[in-house]
Amino acid sequence: MEEILSLKNSFLEDSKSVNSLADLQQLKVKYLGKKGLVTSKLKTLSSIPPELRPASGKAVNEVKVYIEEEIKRKESLLKQEEHKRRILSEAIDITLPGKFTPFGREHPINKILSEITDIFVSMGFAVEEGPEVELDYYNFEALNIPKNHPARDMQDTFYISDEVVLRTHTSPVQVRVMERKNPPLKVIAPGKVYRCDADISHTPMFHQVEGFMVDTDIAFSDLKGVLESFIHSIVGIETPIRFRPSFFPFTEPSAEIDIGCIFCSGEGCRVCKTTGWLEILGAGMINPKVFEMVGYDTDVYSGFAFGMGVERIAMLKYSIDDIRIFFENDMRFLKQF
Numbered sequence: 001m002e003e004i005l006s007l008k009n010s011f012l013e014d015s016k017s018v019n020s021l022a023d024l025q026q027l028k029v030k031y032l033g034k035k036g037l038v039t040s041k042l043k044t045l046s047s048i049p050p051e052l053r054p055a056s057g058k059a060v061n062e063v064k065v066y067i068e069e070e071i072k073r074k075e076s077l078l079k080q081e082e083h084k085r086r087i088l089s090e091a092i093d094i095t096l097p098g099k100f101t102p103f104g105r106e107h108p109i110n111k112i113l114s115e116i117t118d119i120f121v122s123m124g125f126a127v128e129e130g131p132e133v134e135l136d137y138y139n140f141e142a143l144n145i146p147k148n149h150p151a152r153d154m155q156d157t158f159y160i161s162d163e164v165v166l167r168t169h170t171s172p173v174q175v176r177v178m179e180r181k182n183p184p185l186k187v188i189a190p191g192k193v194y195r196c197d198a199d200i201s202h203t204p205m206f207h208q209v210e211g212f213m214v215d216t217d218i219a220f221s222d223l224k225g226v227l228e229s230f231i232h233s234i235v236g237i238e239t240p241i242r243f244r245p246s247f248f249p250f251t252e253p254s255a256e257i258d259i260g261c262i263f264c265s266g267e268g269c270r271v272c273k274t275t276g277w278l279e280i281l282g283a284g285m286i287n288p289k290v291f292e293m294v295g296y297d298t299d300v301y302s303g304f305a306f307g308m309g310v311e312r313i314a315m316l317k318y319s320i321d322d323i324r325i326f327f328e329n330d331m332r333f334l335k336q337f
């Protein structure tokens with residue numbers, strides 16, 4: 001009986017140092033394995049006196065059952081702990097900030113360009129394009145600006161050769177479209193233009209939007225109506241507008257269109273050079289000489305044309321006083337739009 005009791009005690013002692021499932025497996029083999037201590041004890045039962053056998057057998061069996069249950073209990077405890085440990089070690093730290101891909105954004109000039117385009121498209125205008133490297137013929141001659149004509153001085157031209165220039169305005173697209181298509185026409189032509197000029201209000205490359213309409217009875221009032229709707233959409237309905245007589249070789253009569261200065265509300269300031277007005281467009285009725293160049297019957301067709309500087313409109317809208325900042329690629333500036 002004493003031996004049986006000491007078997008239990010030694011098990012209790014041994015089980016104190018069990019810290020893992022592997023330790024437990026060793027403990028199990030030591031006591032319950034084929035050559036284990038409990039198993040051996042059971043085998044020795046046959047060698048003790050028959051009268052003591054039942055009591056001893058019962059006692060050994062009790063110890064065996066006790067050890068089995070104890071091992072089972074310990075096993076499930078250790079498994080739970082191991083499970084917890086695994087979950088902790090596999091956990092993802094979702095508080096770490098993600099890896100960001102910096103997004104680009106639309107350039108303010110492109111933003112205004114699409115705003116302008118949208119307004120005209122909503123009025124039924126189609127969008128056309130022309131080459132930036134242009135023939136002298138389209139840029140000047142077909143627009144009633146012959147070689148050696150003093151009007152050429154109005155534009156500081158980059159010449160590629162005698163016959164090829166960087167277009168100085170988007171007006172050549174008028175001629176290119178009219179050569180290809182017959183009226184009725186209702187077209188805008190946005191794009192880059194180039195002039196050899198650089199200061200606070202000029203960059204060698206800038207953007208224009210050309211527009212023109214040709215049909216059997218287009219009048220100056222149509223020009224006024226279209227431009228007024230446009231200006232009211234782009235700078236606000238409350239902005240005053242004025243048409244001022246002007247001159248362009250390819251329109252007759254010609255006008256420059258001013259809006260009331262949005263910086264001083266017409267009081268007069270540095271931006272409007274104290275006039276209270278800001279020029280934003282050139283326009284006029286298409287000169288019959290241009291129609292003749294493309295073979296339109298000048299007795300049948302009339303039309304208007306206009307051209308505007310996109311940077312100028314962006315400067316007015318965003319209160320920017322130096323045009324060069326659009327093309328310096330300073331992210332602190334560009335990120336504001």
Ligand code: PHE
Pocket residue numbers: 168169170171210248251282283284305306307308
């Ligand atoms: N092309 C002219 C310029 O660049 C603007 C304009 C276009 C004027 C159409 C009248 C008609 O100054």
